[in-house]
Amino acid sequence: MANQRVVVVVVTIVVTIVIVVSFIIGFVSVQNPTTKSGTFLDGVSDKIIKDGDEGITQRLIKEISANSIKGYLKNLTSKPHLAGTPADLTQATQIKEEWESYGLSPVVLNPYRVMLSYPDRESPNLIQLINDKDEIVFSSQAIEKPLRPEHNYSDVAPPFNAYSASGTPQGDLVYINYGRQEDFAWITQTKGFNLTGKICIARYGKIYRGSKALLAENYGCAGLIIYSDPADYAKNGEDNVYPNSEWLPGTGVQRGSCSKCNCGDPTTPGYPSIDGCYRVPDDKLDVFKIPIQPIGYDDALEFLGKMAGEEVPEGWKGTLNITYRLGPGLSQVNWSTRMRISTRNKMATTYNVIGYISGEIEPDRYVILGNHRDAWVFGSVDPSSGKACLMEVARVFGKLYKEGWRPRRTIIFISWGAEEYGLVGSREFVEQFGKNLQDRVVAYLNMDSSVQGQYAMFSRSVPLMYKVLYETTKKIPNPNPDEIKAGRKSVYDTWVERRPRVGRNGKTFPHITRPASGSDFAPFTYSIGVPITGMRYMKQTGGYALYHSAYETMHLMETFLDPEFKYHEAMACVWGELARALSDSYVLPIEVSDYAHEISVYVQQLEDAFGANFTRKNITLDYNFDETVTKINKNNPLHVRRVNDQMVKMERHFIDPMGLPNRPLYRHVIFSPNEFNAYSSGSGFPGISDEMFQIELEETPERLEVVKRHLSVISFLISSAASSLEDVSDFVK
Amino acid sequence: MANQRVVVVVVTIVVTIVIVVSFIIGFVSVQNPTTKSGTFLDGVSDKIIKDGDEGITQRLIKEISANSIKGYLKNLTSKPHLAGTPADLTQATQIKEEWESYGLSPVVLNPYRVMLSYPDRESPNLIQLINDKDEIVFSSQAIEKPLRPEHNYSDVAPPFNAYSASGTPQGDLVYINYGRQEDFAWITQTKGFNLTGKICIARYGKIYRGSKALLAENYGCAGLIIYSDPADYAKNGEDNVYPNSEWLPGTGVQRGSCSKCNCGDPTTPGYPSIDGCYRVPDDKLDVFKIPIQPIGYDDALEFLGKMAGEEVPEGWKGTLNITYRLGPGLSQVNWSTRMRISTRNKMATTYNVIGYISGEIEPDRYVILGNHRDAWVFGSVDPSSGKACLMEVARVFGKLYKEGWRPRRTIIFISWGAEEYGLVGSREFVEQFGKNLQDRVVAYLNMDSSVQGQYAMFSRSVPLMYKVLYETTKKIPNPNPDEIKAGRKSVYDTWVERRPRVGRNGKTFPHITRPASGSDFAPFTYSIGVPITGMRYMKQTGGYALYHSAYETMHLMETFLDPEFKYHEAMACVWGELARALSDSYVLPIEVSDYAHEISVYVQQLEDAFGANFTRKNITLDYNFDETVTKINKNNPLHVRRVNDQMVKMERHFIDPMGLPNRPLYRHVIFSPNEFNAYSSGSGFPGISDEMFQIELEETPERLEVVKRHLSVISFLISSAASSLEDVSDFVK
DSSP states (O other), X not given: OOOHHHHHHHHHHHXXXXXXXXXXXXXXXXXXXXXXXXXXXXXXXXXXXXXXXXXXXXXXXXXOOHHHHHHHHHHHTSSOOOTTSHHHHHHHHHXXXXXXXXXXXXXXXEEEEEEEEEOOTXXXXXXXXXXXXXXXXXXXXXXXXXXXXXXXXXXXXXXXXXXXXXXXXXXXXXXXXXXOHHHHHIIIIISOOOOTTOEEEEESXXXXXHHXXXXXXXXXXXXXXXXXXXXXXXXXXXXXXXXXXXXXXXXXXXXXXXXXXXXXXXXXXXXXXXXXXXXXXXXXXOSOSSOEEEEOHHHHHHHHTTBOXXXXXXXXXXXXXXXXXXXXXXXXXXXXXEEEBOOEEEEEEEEEXXXXXXXXXXXXXXXXXXXXXXXXXXXXXXXXXXXXXXXXXXXXXXXXXXXXXXXXXXXXXXXXXXXGGTSHHHHHHXXXXXXXXXXXXXXXXXXXXXXXXXXXXXXXEOGGGHHHHHHHHHHSBXXXXXXXXXXXXXXXXXXXXXXXXXXXXGOEEEOOBOOOSSSTHHHHHHTTOOOEEEEEEEOSSSOOTTTTSTTXXXXXXXXXXXXXXXXXXXXXXXXXXXXXXXXXXXXXXXXXXHHHHHHHHXXXXXXXXXXXXXXXXXXXXXXXXXXXXXXXXXXXXXXXXXXXXXXXXXXXXXXXXXXXTTBTTOOBTXXXXXXXXXXXXXXXXXXXXXXXXXXXHOOOHHHHHHHXXXXXXXXXXXXXXXXXXXXXXXXXX | OOOHHHHHHHHHHHHHHHHHHHHHHHHGGGOOHHHHHOOSOTTOOOGGGSOOOTHHHHHHHHHOOHHHHHHHHHHHTSSOOOTTSHHXXXXXXXXXXXXXXXXXXXXXXXXXXXXXXXXXXXXXXXXEEEOTTSOEEEEOOSSOOOOSTTOOOTTOOOSOEETOOOBOOEEOEEEOTTOOHHHHHIIIIISOOOOTTOEEEEESOSSOHHHHHHHHHHTTOSEEEEEOOHHHHOXXXXXXXXXXXXXXXXXXXXXXXXXXXXXXXXTSTTSOOOTTOOOOOGGGOOSOSSOEEEEOHHHHHHXXXXXXXXXXXXXXXXXXXXXXXXXXXXXXXXXXXXXXBOOEEEEEEEEEEEEEEOOSSEEEXXXXXXXXXXXXXXXXXXXXXXXXXXXXXXXXHHHHHHTTOOOSEEXXXXXXXXXXXXXXXXXXXXXXXXXXXXXXXXXXXXOSOSBSOSSEEEEEEOGGGXXXXXXXXXXXXXXXXXXXXXXXXXXXXXXXXXXXXXXXXXXXXXXXXXXXXXXXXXXXHHTTOOOEEEEEEEOSSSOOTTTTSTTOSHHHIIIIXXXXXXXHHHHHHHHHXXXXXXXXXXXXXXXXXXXXXXXXXXXXXXXXXXXXXXXXXXXXXXXXXXXXXXXXOTTOHHHHHHHHHHHXXXXXXXXXXXXXXXXXXXXXXXXXOOSSOTTOOTTSOHHXXXXXXXXXXOOOHHHHHHHHHHXXXXXXXXXXXXXXTSOTTOOOO
C-alpha cells in the first residue's frame, strides 16, 4: 500500500540522512588532538592519569554469590510490596539501611507525591453476566485463589489495571483479539462493527496493555476486559500449570498499568512532583475515562464461550475449548455483560532509594545502576530478581570500597519506586534532576527482572553500549553447564550462539534490541539522551506466564526458573563488571561508530517497512573518531576527559527539545517508544514510523508534511551528533 | 487594579521560590571538595594547573589602539552592507582574510540560506495623500536626500521595514502615539475607536517597532506607518541636525526589522536553515500580513498636520509645529491616506565569519566574542563601531598568539550575518550547534554598537557575568579626561559614579540591565542558557538619533560621537580583557551568589509590579558556593574543571525545554524578552509579567492557571539550579 508520493519524500530525505552520516563522521579524520594539545604531564605517573585496576573484575566474579542472591530474593518476596503502600516504604527503608551498612554513602530516600491507582477491597472489581431479567448469572472471581500453603494473601491487592476509570458499564461484548491497531481496524472497517458503547474483550499479549486501552477508548468502547488466553499463558495445557509448572493456571490474573503516557505522575507531565508543584486539575488529567479490568481464563471462558456472532478468523483463535466468536453480544437474547470497577486514582508517596560510591578522580561523572522495587504482588521475577542482584552488587562494591578500592567516577545505586504504574519514580527523578544528569551521567544500567529463563542473555541498549556489553559478557563465566560442555565458556558465547546477528563489517555479534518503553531506562533515553542498557537472562522467546500474578513467588523462581541461582549470579556479574568498566576505565569503552552503523541499519529498515526501493548512492561510512580515541594523549587528563565527554554526549544530540510530532514529552528521535505500542520502537525512527502507519490507514496532506518535517529534523540531529565528534576547536564546517 | 486572587497566588508561590533560593543554596555549605578529592598532583608545577599570565592584560591595553580602530571603521563604513547583498559577502570575505592574516585558525564562512526582506528599487515605497477625486496630492520621499558630499547613495536601500507585507491599503489615518499596548488599549477602549481597516501611524520609540506592528495587526489595522518625531529624534530643534549635529534631520528615516518572533529565519522556526531542511510553507509563515513603513518627520508633518478628530492628550504630543489629533481621517472631507508598499520577503544567503584561537589546556571550553556585520546602510555606529573593536581585539590576540601566548580555553571570534532582520545569523548558529554550545561555552560576549555616547558604560548581562565585568572595567583606563581629572581613573569608576545601583550587602555597584532581545546575545540566553554579556559606551539616556538612517556615517562618528576614538579603545580593552580573564583564568571569575541576589530582587519587583503586599518570612540568603570555590584543590585540574563547570552550567538550569507559556522558542524563565516588547524583560520573569499584564486587562480562569503553573516551573528551575551547586556526589536531597 506504499504511496508513491510518500516514497519519494522518504527516499529523498533518507538519502540525505545517509550522506550526512557518512560525510560528516568522515570529516573527523582531520582531527589529531595529540598534536593540538601537547603533552603536559610527561613523566607524571599518578593515578589521575592511570587506568583503573582490571583485577577488580576477578574480585567481582569471585565475591558475587548465588547463595547470597537467593537470600536476598527470599527476603524481598516474603510480602507483597505494591507501590505507595506501607510495605513498599518498609522495604525501601530496609534497603537504605542495608546499603549504608555496606558502606555506600550517603544513602537517601527521595520521595515524590504522585497519583497512583488502587482497587477497592471493600468493593472488589467484578465482571458479571446479566440475564434478560437483570439478574447476575455469573460473577468473576474477586481474588486469585491461593494455591500453595505458604501463600499469605492478606496483603495482596485484588487484580486490577492501574489508572482504570471506575464505573459500571453494561452492554454487548465484542472480542477484539490482541487489541492491536490492525485488530481494531479490521473489525470496524472490514467487518463494519460500531464499537461505541460496547464492552470489548482483548487477550493479553503482543503489545502494551495500555496501548490496547488507548485504542479501545479511541474506538468508543464503554469498557475493556483483558484476559490471558491459554494459547499464550498455558502452552503446555491447562492441567500443567502452577504450582506444578511455571505456566499460568485459570485462576491467575495479570495485573498491570494502563498509563496513557508512560511518563510518570499524570498530575505533573514534564515536571517533577515536588513540594508545591503545580498539578493538572482532575478534569484535565490525561487518564482513561473507561473502566479496564484484567481477568483469568477460567473467568474469560464463561463469557467467551457464550458469545454470539460470526466465528473469528484463524489468527484470532486462542486455545480455550470453545468456538471463538466476534460478537456483538451473547447468544442468549437480551443477556449482557457488566463491569463493576471500583479502581480509583489516589495520591500516594513513592520513594527512590539512592546510594553513592563517590568517584575519586571524576566524581562529577556518574554510572547509575537502577532497578525498581515495587511489585504488583510478591514480584519474585519482576522486579525482585533484579533487586536481589542489585543488593549483591552493592554489597560487593561496598566491600571493595571498605578495602580501599575507589572508582574513578561516581557509582550510584538506585531502587526506583512505582515503576509499574508508568515509570513513575525514575521519570520524576529524571524530570527533577535532568540537567545535572545530562551533564554528568556516563551510562544508566538498568535491570528489571534479571532472570526469566535460561536460554540466553537479552539486552535493550543504545549502540554506545554495544562495545562494553560485548567485552563484559566475554569475561563472565557461562552459568549453563551444558553450554560450557559445548565449549561456550562465557555469557557472551551462548548469547552470540543463540541470538546471532550480522553486524558491522559483516561480522556476527549477539543481537541487541532497541530500547523503547517498558522499564526505568526509558526516561533516561527518551527524555535526556543518556546512554542506557537494560538486560536479563531470558527464554528463547516471550516472557514468563505468571507475570504480574499473585503466583509470581519464590516458589516459581527456586523450583522452575533458576533453582541454583546461577543465572542470577551471572547477571549480577555482568552488571557489576559493566559498572566497573564504565566507572573506572580511564578511556571509556565506547565505540561511536557502533551508532553510525546502527543508524544505517535503521534507515534500511525504514525503507523496507514502507516499500521504498531505490539504489543508494555510493556510501562508505568512515569511523575515524574511534581511531582518534586510540591517539589520545593519556598523559593529559583533560584531554582524556574531553574525548570521553564527546563519546558520551553524542547520545544527547538525538534529543529534540520540541519532542516528536504531537508528543512533546518523547524527545529521542531514534529511540522513543512507538505511539500505539509503547513496548516497541518500531523501525528505529518512531516519529516517522508512527506517521507512516497512519498514512497507510489514511493519507492526508498534513501527515505528509509532518513526515517531511520530521525527516528534516532527524537529518539535522544526526549532523549535530556528527559535529560533536569534530575537533572541538573546529566544529563548524 | 491588582486582583485579589491573583495576588494570593503570586504571594504563595513567590514565597516558595524565595525559600528555595535561600534553603537549597544554603545547603552547599555542606560541600567540602578538598577532602573528597584528595591531592593528586602535589609538587607538579606544570601549566595544566597554573593560572594564566595576568601580564597579558597590560599587553592588551598597550596594544589596542584608537587609531587602528578608526582605520577599521573608515574601511567598514565605506559602502552600505545590507544583509544578504553582494557587499555583505564582500565584507565577510575581507574579514575572513584579515583574521587569517592575524593568525586565527581556522577561519570559516558559515552560510545559511534564509528568508530576508527587501524594498523594490523600481517601485519605491511611498505614503500618499489622496484627495476626494482620487488624485495624489502628496507623496513621501522615495529615498533619503544626500546631505554630505562624500555620501555615495548608489547602493543605499530605500527606507523600509523588513518583513512588511507588500500592498496598497488606503483609508482613514489614526494616530496611536508610540503604539504600545497601553496606547492601543486607551484608544480602543477609552475612546471607543474601531481600528479595523484603518491606517495607523505611530511614532518610533519606547518599544521594539515589531511589537508596535504586532499590536497594529492584532487590532485590525490595514497598515502601519512609523515615523521619528522631533521630540525624540531632534531634541535640539529641527534646525540643529545632521550634518551639523548628531540629531536627525527631517529627511532621515529609521529603517528596521519587524520580525514577529525575533528568532531567526521565519521559514525554519526552532531549527537551523541548513541544506535540505524543511521550510514552513508560505501560507503558514509567521510574518506580517499588513504593510509597515517608516518615514521621516518632514513627510509625517504632511499627514499629521492635516488630521481630523479630537486633540491628543498631553503624553501623546510630539514637537512638530502642529496640533496633534487622533483622527480618524483627515480634516478635508473624503481625503484619505494610501500606502504603496513593495517590500517583499526573499530568500538570500547570510554568512557568519568564525575564527578560532585554540585553547591549549581546555580547548573544549569556549569564550565567544560576537558582533554582527550587516548594517541597514553604512552602519558607522550599528554595528561597525563594534566590528572595528572586534577587528582590533582579533588583531591583538593574533599578535600575542604569534608571539607564543596560548589561552587556556578556546577563544572564538564571530561576525554575525543578518542580525538586523531578527538575529538571523546568531539564531541559526545556535539552532545548529546548540548542543555543542550548551556543553562547552563558558561565556558569550556581545558587542553591537560599541560607542553611542560618552556618558558611561552600559551593559546587559546575566548575573554570572557581574564579577568579571566589575573586575575588568576596574583595570581599563578611563577614556574621559574630565573624569580622570575628577579622580576616576577607570571605566568602572565612571560607570559606578554615573549609573550607581545598590546591590549585594547594601554596597553600590554599577547598574547592569537584564538581557532581553535586541542583539545577538539573545539566542544564547533564551534558547540555550549560556552566560552572556553585552556592552557599549552610551549617552546618559536613550540611543542616538541617526540610528538605522542613511546618515549613520563615518562623519557622525568622527565629528560628534567619538572624534578621538578613545571610547572605542576603552571598549575594545574591556572586551579583550573580558575574553582574556574568562579564557585564561584557571578558576573562572564568577560568583554564583550574584545570581541568588538578583533573583531575590526580581521577586521583589514582581511583587511591586503587581501590588502584592505581604511580610516575607525570615529569609537569609547564603552564598556558600563562592566559599567552596575558594577551597578548590588547585593541584587537581579535574577538580577545578568540575567547579568551573558547575558555575557556568548553573545558567542552563533556567532553560525550560517546553518554553514559556505559548512561546515554545523562548525558554529562559528569567531572561527571555517580553511578549509585547521584545526589547524588555520586564520584571525579570517574563512568563509571569506578560500573563499578569493580560490578566489586568482581562482576567480569565485559564490565565490564572497559566500563572500558577508557570510560577511552579520557575520555582522548580531555581531549585534545579541550586542542585547543580551541590556536592556532585550528593546532589539529591
